[in-house]
Amino acid sequence: MKVFISADIEGCAAITSWDEVHKGRSGYAEFREQMTAEVVAACEGARAAGATDILVKDAHESACNLIVSRLPDYVRIVRGWSGHPYVMMFGVDRSFDAALFIGYHDAAGTDGNPLAHTMNDRIARLSINGELASEFTVNAYTAAMNAIPAVFLSGDVGICTSARRLVPAMTTVAVSEGFGRATVSMAPAKAVQMIRDGVEEALSGDFARCALPLPERFEVVLEFNNASDAYRSSFYPGVEHPKACTLRFVSNDYFEVLRAIRFITL
Structure with missing residues (x-):
């Protein structure tokens, strides 16, 4: 089984402020650790479900956030931005069996995460075929274009809810919920365990249920x-x-x- 993981940070457990997600700011070091821990948990869950090839795309800001020395030895990682239109999904192709999304966040124009945005802070709202679209929406269609089901997502309550509207059968783990500029989050250690278990469960099921039809227009x-x-x-x-x-x-x-x-x- 070949698995692709796209990893962001704003939807990781307990993250609340921009200082925690921007390199060089006061909270970044702590939450870079949490992002890494959640990605490692996803890799461990995938391995337990039988994955033999796991490719991780570091997909936040500089794309050089994950502490690579902590990744399991069976994982490959894509760092930096190639300039390819796949952006957060760069490295994916039709050879993959499933796509996972870790640390994802709600879309611009929503209130489910204090850091909700889509692509960058210049975009107030992005819609596709009349429906509000998140970065997950864009990336799930990229997976679908390559005939890859989106089987698992972790992040805030808002993105988990909207992801299941798009792909009803996918497994999600909601680690936090936004209220204005505040969040209510589960303990980071619990989030790590739930992500590991959720990925194993998702990859042990029927991937076909998570196939996303690609619109004609x-x-x-x-x-x-x-x-x-x-x-x-x-x-x-x-x-x-x-x-x-x-x-x-x-x-x-x-x-x-x-x-x-x-x-x-x-």
């Missing part, structure tokens, strides 16, 4: 916080600029959607 609407950012990105080929802060892109090819999102959100 994609309408992507990006709402920016600032009109000047929307104007600058409006010159991408095929982009419409219906309102001062809003861009629209339509395609039947999801790779073209990923390419547009990659360049529009730079």
Whole structure:
């Protein structure tokens, strides 16, 4: 069994402030440890379920967050940003059997996590085919484009709820919930254990239940916080600029959607 893991940090247990997720800030070292612990737990759960090849994509900010010396010896890791439109899913291809998402967070425009955002803090809202889209939404469709089921996600309550709306059969572990600028979180050690057990359970089941149908047509609407950012990105080929802060892109090819999102959100 070949497993792909995309790892973010804002949805890890107990994380509450931006100081805890930005390299060089006061809380980063502690929560870099927690991100690593949750990823290692996912790897251990995958191994227990029979995974023989595990590729981890460090997918937060610099993409050089995980403490690599703590990864099991059977794991490979992708660090840094290649520039490829797959972004947080770079390294995935049709040879993988399942995709896991660790430390994921709610979308821009929601209140389920004090750090909720989509791609970056310039985006106020991203929708795909009229539905609010998170980074998970974008990445789950990337997996689906490669015929890979999204079987497991850990993060805040909001992203777990929306992930199950998109993929009802997937296993989720909600480690925290946001209330304004506060969070209520389970103990980090408990989160690690639940992620390990949840991944093992998810990978021991029927992956086919988690297959996500790829729509035939994609309408992507990006709402920016600032009109000047929307104007600058409006010159991408095929982009419409219906309102001062809003861009629209339509395609039947999801790779073209990923390419547009990659360049529009730079």
